[in-house]
Each structure stands twice: as structure tokens, then as C-alpha cells.
Amino acid sequence: DGGITQSPKYLFRKEGQNVTLSCEQNLNHDAMYWYRQDPGQGLRLIYYSQIVNDFQKGDIAEGYSVSREKKESFPLTVTSAQKNPTAFYLCASTEFGTDSNQPQHFGDGTRLSIL
Amino acid sequence: QKEVEQNSGPLSVPEGAIASLNCTYSDRGSQSFFWYRQYSGKSPELIMFIYSNGDKEDGRFTAQLNKASQYVSLLIRDSQPSDSATYLCAVNTDTDKLIFGTGTRLQVFP
Numbered sequence: 001d002g003g004i005t006q007s008p009k010y011l012f013r014k015e016g017q018n019v020t021l022s023c024e025q026n027l028n029h030d031a032m033y034w035y036r037q038d039p040g041q042g043l044r045l046i047y048y049s050q051i052v053n054d055f056q057k058g059d060i061a062e063g064y065s066v067s068r069e070k071k072e073s074f075p076l077t078v079t080s081a082q083k084n085p086t087a088f089y090l091c092a093s094t095e096f097g098t099d100s101n102q103p104q105h106f107g108d109g110t111r112l113s114i115l
Numbered sequence: 116q117k118e119v120e121q122n123s124g125p126l127s128v129p130e131g132a133i134a135s136l137n138c139t140y141s142d143r144g145s146q147s148f149f150w151y152r153q154y155s156g157k158s159p160e161l162i163m164f165i166y167s168n169g170d171k172e173d174g175r176f177t178a179q180l181n182k183a184s185q186y187v188s189l190l191i192r193d194s195q196p197s198d199s200a201t202y203l204c205a206v207n208t209d210t211d212k213l214i215f216g217t218g219t220r221l222q223v224f225p
Contacts, residue, residue: 042217101207103161109157
């Protein structure tokens with residue numbers, strides 16, 4: 001089945017540690033996105049990528065990094081510089097570039113907590 | 116700052132009733148409007164999208180858009196307990212990003 005796979009489902013981070021969240025899609029979609037969701041808040045855009053080897057900062061990129069070496073993969077690293085990483089992280093994709101007239105489809109999410 | 120506003124709820128309706136969920140947005144240039152359903156602990160799932168003024172129906176769901184009033188709504192007819200979830204409104208901007216509202220929690224009681 002085509003879709004977006006995020007792993008792991010739950011992740012725990014120790015103080016000073018970097019952790020990487022995986023996002024893989026087999027939809028052949030061009031664009032991929034990372035959002036963060038905190039309780040009672042809307043989704044906030046961290047990074048997005050329209051094509052391989054290109055990505056742009058979203059509204060809350062500080063403390064995060066991404067790469068887009070393959071079309072189907074867009075991993076997110078939460079660095080030790082992100083002082084409040086506890087949140088629900090969502091990966092999304094759109095078929096044709098980052099034209100926001102298209103609906104975005106989401107993976108199942110990764111819940112990150114601090115140990 | 117571009118914003119999307121939703122009443123956080125909860126909106127409580129009896130089974131079989133019509134649930135009406137509302138969303139206002141600040142960017143007059145917005146052209147695309149999306150409704151997502153999010154069950155507790157799960158990721159958002161696309162329900163409807165609408166681009167033109169007026170109504171768009173899909174099964175029990177109707178999206179209504181009024182660009183002059185900067186208002187988009189979602190009606191759920193014959194509400195079921197399984198419709199109980201948080202409904203997120205998302206609106207595009209001229210920078211090609213989506214802005215999400217904080218969501219309205221809907222509770223449908225038997």
C-alpha cells in the first residue's frame with residue numbers, strides 16, 4: 001500500500017543527545033514537510049523540501065536539521081540545541097511540489113519525549 | 116501575522132444531529148481550504164478541501180466557503196459517536212504554506 005511511514009512511533013531523548021526521526025514515502029510525491037504539534041496548538045512547520053537536495057526552513061527551524069538525499073526519504077534530526085523537544089512530530093507530503101493548493105497527507109507521527 | 120481561528124470547543128451534539136464547525140482566516144489572498152479530522156493520539160486525516168465560494172458536499176460532510184467574510188465551515192450531518200474527534204482547519208497562504216488552526220473538539224453523544 002502507498003503511504004507515508006514514520007518511525008519510531010515513540011522516541012525518548014536524553015539531555016544533550018541528538019535524535020533522528022525517519023519519514024519515508026512510496027507515493028512518488030515531490031514535496032515533503034515536517035510539522036510539530038503541541039497540546040492545544042496548531043501544527044507548526046519546521047522544514048520542507050520540494051526536491052531532492054533542497055530544503056527550506058519553516059517557522060520554527062531552530063534546533064532542527066533535515067536532509068533530502070532521496071526523493072522518498074526526509075529524516076528530521078532534533079539536536080541538543082532544541083531545548084523543548086517534547087511534542088508530536090508529523091511528516092507530510094504533496095504530489096506536485098510545494099503548491100499549497102494541494103492537500104497534504106500525513107504519516108502516523110512520532111511522539112518524542114525527554115528522559 | 117497570518118492566522119486561522121477556531122473555537123476550541125468542545126462542541127457537544129447528540130447522535131443524529133448536525134454538527135457545525137467554523138473557521139475564520141486573516142489572509143485575504145488565501146485560495147485553498149482544508150478540513151482534517153484528528154482522533155486523539157493519531158495524525159490528521161484529510162476530510163474535505165474547497166477552493167470556490169459556496170458549498171461542497173461529500174457524503175455526510177459539507178464544506179462551506181465565504182471568501183468575502185473570510186469564513187469556512189464544515190457541517191457533519193447525521194453525526195455519529197465515531198465522528199468524535201478534533202477537526203483542524205488549514206488555509207494556504209501566498210508563501211505557499213499551510214496555516215493550521217488549533218482545532219475544534221467535537222463530542223457526539225448517544
